[in-house]
Amino acid sequence: MRVADYRTPSVGIDSVGHEARLLRLWETAPGLKGFFGSVDHKQIGIRYIVTAFVLLALGGIEALVMRVQLATPGGTLLTPEQYNQLFSTHGMTMIFLYASPILSGFSNYLWPLLLGSRDMAFPRLNAFGYWVYLASAAFMYAGFLMGNGPNDGWFNYVPYASRDYNPGLNQDFYALGMVFLGISTTVGAANFIVTAFRTRAPGMSINRMPILIWGTLTASAANLVVVPAVSLAFFLLWLDRQFGTHFFDNAHGGQPLLWQHLFWIFGHPWVYAIVLPAMGMVSDGLPVFCRRPLVGYSLVALSTVATMIFGFGVWVHHMFATGLPGLGLSFFSGASIAIVIPSAVAVFAWLATIWLGRPVITTAFLFFSSMILLFVIGGVSGFMTASVPVDWQLTDTYFVVAHLHYVLIGINVFPVMGAVYFWFPKLSGRMLDEKLGRWNFWIAFVGFNLAFLPMHLTGLLGMPRRVYTYHEGMGWDTLNMITSVGSFVFAAGVLLVFVNVWKSLKAGARAGDNPWDAPTLEWATSSPPPPYNFAVLPTVASRHPLWEDRLGDEPALSSLNKGLLLDQGKETIGTSALDAEPDMILEMPADSYAPVLLTVGLSILFVGLLCKAWMIVGVAIVMTAAALLFWMWPRRQLLEREPV
Amino acid sequence: MTEVALAQPENLPVGPVGRHGVGYWGVATLVASEAALFSYLLFAYYYTGATAQPGWLLEIRPDLSLALPNTILLLASSFVAWFGERGVLNQHRGQALVGFAGAFIMGTVFVLVQWFEWKAKAFSIGTSSYASLYFVTTGFHIAHVLVGLLVLVALFVWTALDYFSPRRRLTVSAGVLYWHFVDIVWVFVFTTYYVTPYLGFGQ
Numbered sequence: 001m002r003v004a005d006y007r008t009p010s011v012g013i014d015s016v017g018h019e020a021r022l023l024r025l026w027e028t029a030p031g032l033k034g035f036f037g038s039v040d041h042k043q044i045g046i047r048y049i050v051t052a053f054v055l056l057a058l059g060g061i062e063a064l065v066m067r068v069q070l071a072t073p074g075g076t077l078l079t080p081e082q083y084n085q086l087f088s089t090h091g092m093t094m095i096f097l098y099a100s101p102i103l104s105g106f107s108n109y110l111w112p113l114l115l116g117s118r119d120m121a122f123p124r125l126n127a128f129g130y131w132v133y134l135a136s137a138a139f140m141y142a143g144f145l146m147g148n149g150p151n152d153g154w155f156n157y158v159p160y161a162s163r164d165y166n167p168g169l170n171q172d173f174y175a176l177g178m179v180f181l182g183i184s185t186t187v188g189a190a191n192f193i194v195t196a197f198r199t200r201a202p203g204m205s206i207n208r209m210p211i212l213i214w215g216t217l218t219a220s221a222a223n224l225v226v227v228p229a230v231s232l233a234f235f236l237l238w239l240d241r242q243f244g245t246h247f248f249d250n251a252h253g254g255q256p257l258l259w260q261h262l263f264w265i266f267g268h269p270w271v272y273a274i275v276l277p278a279m280g281m282v283s284d285g286l287p288v289f290c291r292r293p294l295v296g297y298s299l300v301a302l303s304t305v306a307t308m309i310f311g312f313g314v315w316v317h318h319m320f321a322t323g324l325p326g327l328g329l330s331f332f333s334g335a336s337i338a339i340v341i342p343s344a345v346a347v348f349a350w351l352a353t354i355w356l357g358r359p360v361i362t363t364a365f366l367f368f369s370s371m372i373l374l375f376v377i378g379g380v381s382g383f384m385t386a387s388v389p390v391d392w393q394l395t396d397t398y399f400v401v402a403h404l405h406y407v408l409i410g411i412n413v414f415p416v417m418g419a420v421y422f423w424f425p426k427l428s429g430r431m432l433d434e435k436l437g438r439w440n441f442w443i444a445f446v447g448f449n450l451a452f453l454p455m456h457l458t459g460l461l462g463m464p465r466r467v468y469t470y471h472e473g474m475g476w477d478t479l480n481m482i483t484s485v486g487s488f489v490f491a492a493g494v495l496l497v498f499v500n501v502w503k504s505l506k507a508g509a510r511a512g513d514n515p516w517d518a519p520t521l522e523w524a525t526s527s528p529p530p531p532y533n534f535a536v537l538p539t540v541a542s543r544h545p546l547w548e549d550r551l552g553d554e555p556a557l558s559s560l561n562k563g564l565l566l567d568q569g570k571e572t573i574g575t576s577a578l579d580a581e582p583d584m585i586l587e588m589p590a591d592s593y594a595p596v597l598l599t600v601g602l603s604i605l606f607v608g609l610l611c612k613a614w615m616i617v618g619v620a621i622v623m624t625a626a627a628l629l630f631w632m633w634p635r636r637q638l639l640e641r642e643p644v
Numbered sequence: 645m646t647e648v649a650l651a652q653p654e655n656l657p658v659g660p661v662g663r664h665g666v667g668y669w670g671v672a673t674l675v676a677s678e679a680a681l682f683s684y685l686l687f688a689y690y691y692t693g694a695t696a697q698p699g700w701l702l703e704i705r706p707d708l709s710l711a712l713p714n715t716i717l718l719l720a721s722s723f724v725a726w727f728g729e730r731g732v733l734n735q736h737r738g739q740a741l742v743g744f745a746g747a748f749i750m751g752t753v754f755v756l757v758q759w760f761e762w763k764a765k766a767f768s769i770g771t772s773s774y775a776s777l778y779f780v781t782t783g784f785h786i787a788h789v790l791v792g793l794l795v796l797v798a799l800f801v802w803t804a805l806d807y808f809s810p811r812r813r814l815t816v817s818a819g820v821l822y823w824h825f826v827d828i829v830w831v832f833v834f835t836t837y838y839v840t841p842y843l844g845f846g847q
Contacts, residue, residue, distance in 0.1 A: 005661055005811050008654045121666045190673035198666050202651030224673060228681035236688070236780070245769055245776035247688065253700050253773035255692045262684060541649035548646075556649040563650065574666065582653035584664060629798060634807050634815050639659025640667075641807035641815075 009573075009585060013562050014535040021567045026118070026531035029591060037591035039123035040531055044130050045109025046427065051134060052102035053498070056413075058141075059093035060491055062086050067451075071484035073472035083468035084151040085170070089144050091154030092174070096181060097137050099274040099412050104129070104188050106419055107216040107277060109427065111192070113522035113529060114210050116201025116538045118572035119588055121194040124631065125187050128595035132184035135603045136177050143173025150174035153466060155267065155318075156237075158248040158259045163241040171241060172610055175234040180606050182231035189220035189227070196220075197577040201521065203540040203558070204580045207298065210520050210543075214301045215280025218308045219273035226273075226312075230266035233259055242612065257322060264315035272311040275407065276304055278415035279346055282368045285415075285422045286350055288518040289365035290357025293544060293551070296349040303342035310339040320391045329388050336386035343379055347372055362516075363437030367418030370445055374410025378403060381456065396466075399459025405452045417444065417497055424501065425515045429527045430508030436500045444493025451486030454479045519544035524560050536563035537573055540580075569637075587638045594631035601627050660814035671818040675825045678788070682829050685781045686836050692773055693846040701846040702767050702774050706838045714757045715834050718789075721750035722827040725796070728803075729820045732813045737803060740816075744800040747823060751793050758786055774846075778837060785826075785833050792826040795819045 012018075028034040028043060038044070066086050069075040078086065108126060112119050120126045143149055148169040152160040161171045196217045200209065209217075237259070239245040246252035248259050287294045294300060316324065316332035350372050359365060381403035385391045394400060417440075425431050458479045463470060470476055514523035523546055525534055538560045542548055545558035564573055566585065574584040601623035608616030634640035660667055693700060728743020762779070769779040799819045802808065808816055840846070 004658060006655045007658050009656060011650065011652050122670060125670070186677050190670060190677070193673055194666050194669045198669060202653070203649055224677050225680040228677055229684045232681060232684050232688075239776070239780065243769065245780065246773045247692075247776055247780075249773070252771075253692070253696050254776075255695055255773065257695075258688055258691055261691065262688070265684070539649050539651040554646065556647045559648050559650040562648075564653075582651055582656060584657045584661070585659065586666065587659040625794060632798065632815070634802060639812060641802070642809045642812050 007585065009582075010565050011563060012536065012565050018565060018567055019530070019535050022532040022535060023530065025567070025570045028531065034591065036596045037593050039119070039127050039589060039591055039595075041108050041112050041120045041123065041126055042427075042529065042531075042533075044126050045105050045107075047130050048101050048105025048108055048133070051130075051137070052098050052105055055093050055097040055137060056102070056494075057498075059090050059098055060494065062090040062093065064487060064491055066090065067484040067487045069468065070470075070480050072481065073470050073474075073477055075469050078468060080468045081151065084466075085144065085147075085149040087466060088150040088153050088156075088174075092140065092150055094408070095154055095270075095274070096178070097133075097140075099408060100185065100270075101133055102416055103216065103219075103274065103277040103412075104133075106281070106416070106423070107192065107212065110212065110423065110522055111195060111216070112199070112533055113426075113525065114213060114520055115195070115199060116204065116521045116534060116540060117195075117199045118533050118537075118566075120191050121199050121586075122191045124589050124592050124595050125191050127592070128598060129184045129188040129191065131596050131599035132180065132187075132602065135599050136181035136184060136606075139180060139603070139606060140173060140177035143170065143177070148173050155263055156234075156259075158237065158240075158256050159250075161237060161241075161259075162248065169610070172238060175238040175241070176606050176610055178234040179231045179238075180602065182227045183602070185223055185227050189223040192216055192220035193224065198574050199572060199586070200575050200580040201538050201540045202564075202573065202575055202580055202582050204575075206578050206580075207301070208540060208543045208580075209301075210280070211283035211294065211297070211300055211304070212277060212280035214304045215277040215283075218304050219276045222269040222273050222308050222311070226266045226269045229262045230270075233262035233266070236262075238609075257319070257324075260319050260322065261315070264318045267318065268315040269308065269311045271407070272308055275411040276307065278371075278412045278419075279304070281415045281419045281422075282350060282371055283346070284520065285364060285418055286368040287353050287357070288422075288516050289360045289362055289368070290353050291360065292353065292357040293519070293547075294349060295352040295356060296345070297543065299345050300349045303345040306342040307339060310335055310342065314339060314386075317386055317391070320388050321395045333386055333388050337383065340379065340383055343375075347376060347379075362421070363432070363434055363441050364418045364421035364516075366438075366441045366445075367414050367421065370441075371410060371414040371418070374406055374414060374448075377453075378406030378410050381406065394459060396464055397459035398455050398463045398465055401465050402452050402455035402459060405455075409448060409452075413494075414444075417441075417494075420497055420501070422516070423522075424504070425511030426522055426527050426529070428505060428508070429511055430504045431511045431515060432500050432504045432508065436496060436503070440493060440496035440500060442493075443496065444490055447486050447489030447491070447493050449486070451483050451490055454482050454486075458483070514546065517546075519547035521545055534563075536561065536565055538563050589635075589638060592631070594627060598624060598627040598631065659812075661811045663814060663817045665814045667814050668818050668821070671821055675822065678825065679829065682784070682832065685777075685784060686832060689777050689781065689836055690845075692777060696773070696846070698847070700772070700774055701841055702772065702778075704841055704847060706841055708838060710757055710761055711834065711838050714754055714761075715830065717750055717757075718754045718827050718830055721747045721754070722824050724750060725820045725823045728799070729813075729816055732803065732808050732816050733810050735810060737806065740803045740808075741800060744796050744803065748793055748796040748800065751789055751796065751823075755786055755789055755793075758782065781833055781837070785830055788826050788829070792823045795822055 028038040028040050069077045151170050159165055236247040240247050246254040248254045248256050283294055283300055313335040317336045385394055421432050458476055461475050463476045511527050513526055541556040541558040542554040548554050548557050570588040572586050573582050574586045576583050601620055605620035608620050724743055725747035728740045731739030731743055767775040769776055
């Protein structure tokens with residue numbers, strides 16, 4: 001049967017038969033079939049979140065082992081090489097395998113719900129992104145478990161990482177693993193960009209998008225163009241190590257600083273990529289508990305984008321001590337100082353929202369609002385090191401370690417904890433325990449500051465980072481002991497969130513559709529949402545579709561109960577990029593094995609490259625090409641071809 | 645009572661019609677990311693060259709006798725692929741097949757000539773940083789050409805199977821877009837390695 005090229009979609013209200021039709025179309029198959037084939041963004045999002053939390057726990061255990069080693073001078077728990085692998089693997093895990101994937105997980109789960117849509121723009125690509133993330137994490141951890149973890153820090157400078165100084169497989173696991181992971185990050189970024197511009201609910205013009213959308217969209221636009229820099233750097237390093245090229249080898253005209261440039265051209269925008277979505281969570285979550293809209297929506301949205309634009313021009317502040325020309329340093333120093341302005345806009349917007357609102361103190365509120373304080377502390381220490389002479393004094397000391405943990409834990413882990421308390425009822429249909437939540441928050445907050453606030457002083461007293469031990473009597477003993485105690489307290493606090501989730505999954509209080517009385521679309525559907533998200537696709541008339549009755553300043557009301565039915569196939573609505581006018585009906589793919597097959601092909605490819613087993617590489621390339629062709633083969637269900 | 649906004653669109657395209665569909669955006673993001681990759685490769689060349697000792701450049705006057713015609717051949721193949729896409733648009737299946745096959749043959753000749761260029765070099769990948777950059781950058785490009793050739797084969801087969809119509813042909817447009825990218829990015833690689841030495845870079 002030939003499907004019409006054009007159709008006027010019917011508009012109506014929900015009914016039992018309609019929901020049954022949608023369920024048949026959208027539900028993932030049960031059992032293994034669904035496990036390997038699912039393209040449902042909610043399942044994929046939860047997989048991302050669970051995997052990222054497992055890696056957070058692993059990275060946390062690595063940190064605790066290091067803190068035992070450093071608690072007293074002359075510690076003997078670890079050898080220098082073990083310590084090198086632990087701190088490098090800790091960095092790799094937290095920055096690449098936790099901080100970004102956890103935000104991708106939340107965004108994957110939440111985006112179509114926030115946007116009033118039924119799935120991401122590319123559901124199969126979404127599944128593929130997750131499988132590659134899992135496979136590359138397994139690849140890098142396989143190296144670690146075989147005693148071949150990265151051992152030159154997550155930034156992996158040459159010549160330490162060159163073969164002459166590092167003959168084992170450590171760097172090859174890390175280099176190939178990072179190239180592999182880069183595929184996941186890149187396809188995820190592409191998916192977010194197209195989803196944001198093409199699948200918003202009718203009426204959700206660009207100035208009505210939740211800030212989380214702005215945050216993840218901005219981060220994704222950056223990732224799309226900066227991840228190739230680090231993938232390339234690691235690939236060139238692998239060539240230098242295994243095939244005798246001379247990219248970073250000074251003796252043959254190579255340029256060791258090229259590594260640092262390529263790494264930080266990626267690395268600094270990446271820092272913003274792993275905080276902007278988390279700041280978006282705060283911008284959307286905090287106002288709910290202040291019982292008023294975010295103050296300065298437009299300024300916050302624009303400063304999100306501005307932060308990223310500045311963020312492309314600050315990478316050399318990681319290289320102030322490398323002897324680059326002074327004029328260049330001044331430019332990057334200036335840019336690093338100027339970036340304070342858009343960051344401060346967000347801070348003042350959050351403060352004003354609390355000030356002008358009527359705060360309701362919940363665990364989520366505590367995590368979100370404490371993030372403001374931690375962000376300011378981490379921001380001020382960052383502002384200090386943006387100044388070249390101060391950086392020369394502080395670089396490679398524990399001051400920098402304190403700074404980056406305030407930034408990454410303060411602006412990533414704390415908002416993520418808040419997000420767990422805020423959105424867990426939507427994900428599971430159950431509330432988390434608020435009383436346990438208070439213990440959770442206060443233990444984590446006190447432990448974190450106990451561990452990392454004194455660390456500024458440790459750094460100012462000159463203790464270098466990345467050393468496995470230190471002599472007594474340098475004035476660092478007490479501070480290190482306090483930090484080690486604090487890190488265990490913090491870990492206990494983080495552990496409580498897992499306990500709370502475990503308890504609630506078994507016996508948590510039922511959450512209704514909208515337990516927090518929040519204003520955005522994800523709260524307009526049931527908890528947990530049905531596979532098709534929305535029975536009728538809403539039309540949006542404001543930034544706060546669920547608060548229009550009380551705000552009363554909107555020219556029109558959003559239509560939540562009546563809207564596009566789209567139940568003639570697995571369909572959602574495509575809308576124009578800026579105004580979100582409906583402009584096409586999107587046919588969505590059914591469950592597919594193509595993503596997991598492609599990932600298997602790529603995994604074999606990377607193992608083959610690691611072993612330099614060219615037969616395996618050849619087979620893997622054929623498999624990969626075959627899986628891609630299978631994926632791309634024009635399908636009738638998706639109307640990619642004419643029926644023959 | 646405030647009015648309720650309700651979108652009641654009429655006569656919307658169902659699925660991808662023409663180039664209008666998310667798939668085209670998807671390939672555009674892929675091209676953006678790949679373009680960034682090549683810009684970092686060229687950055688590596690310029691940065692290494694700008695900070696290198698005299699004598700870094702191994703070919704002060706690169707031989708253009710094969711490289712320039714080869715460049716013109718690759719750029720011309722973009723027009724031939726476009727000619728094939730027009731064939732799908734105008735429902736001339738023969739024209740489409742000729743276009744995709746023609747672009748495929750021209751791309752294959754490009755790869756063979758490039759292989760010949762590699763063989764004729766007086767240096768190898770391990771000679772110096774310049775040599776590494778030359779072989780890896782052009783190697784990255786050849787790898788992209790090979791992917792593009794695979795795309796052209798797929799488009800040829802799918803067109804032969806009569807999958808496409810003027811409306812249902814997003815796959816064709818997206819595939820040809822990728823081929824245009826592969827051709828255009830070569831202009832930047834070519835300019836960097838074959839033209840800038842004549843302009844004095846790296847000497």
